Amino acid sequence: MQAYSDARFPAVTVVGHPLVQHKLTLLRQKATPTAEFRQIAREISLLMAYEVTRDLPLDTVTVETPMEAMEAPLLSGKKLCFVPILRAGNGILDGMLDLVPSARVGHIGLYRDPATLVPVEYYLKLPDDIPERLVVVVDPMLATGHSAAAALTRLRQAGAAQLRFVCLLAAPEGLAVLQDEHPDVPVFTAAIDRCLDEHGYICPGLGDAGDRLYGTK
């Protein structure tokens, strides 16, 4: 199945590729052990990176093959910066770097203030040339959308002009928040699930992505 959009969320691309869907099902299964979960997360994120880079602009350059000179395409301009939202975002970073090894990496850490429920930044490290790069924010789970929206806002303040967001699973509630706060940011996900439960977990989901990646529960 090709990538497709959802009528409710025009900025969203659902990546329907059979390998993505197969790997997502393996991630959902609660019996999948930590090491396997981590490996599959790496594989599926490589495929998500393939989709999110599909429209990168190309220049034409002259190259000398061993046979003759030719005009050939090469990525144009400054390239990519991946920004995982700590900690689960790190679990889908390496697969993306497998595909785009020259990308720069920034990190953003946010926690939710237990009293106000507002996301609070505790870590931020970005490359200096972030305004010239396509910035791809990554987090496996788009649940309430508040961390993702706060991360995108902070990256804009830091000068990021071209932003995209990649997750593996999205809740409609989180997509609505992103659509409201960042309608111009394209979102890529492997699936849109039914809803959030009362604790903010995606249903049917895959559980806590950080715990499943790092074996902390």
Ligand code: URA
């Ligand atoms: N974060 C997770 O890891 N899982 C969810 O279902 C929601 C947020």
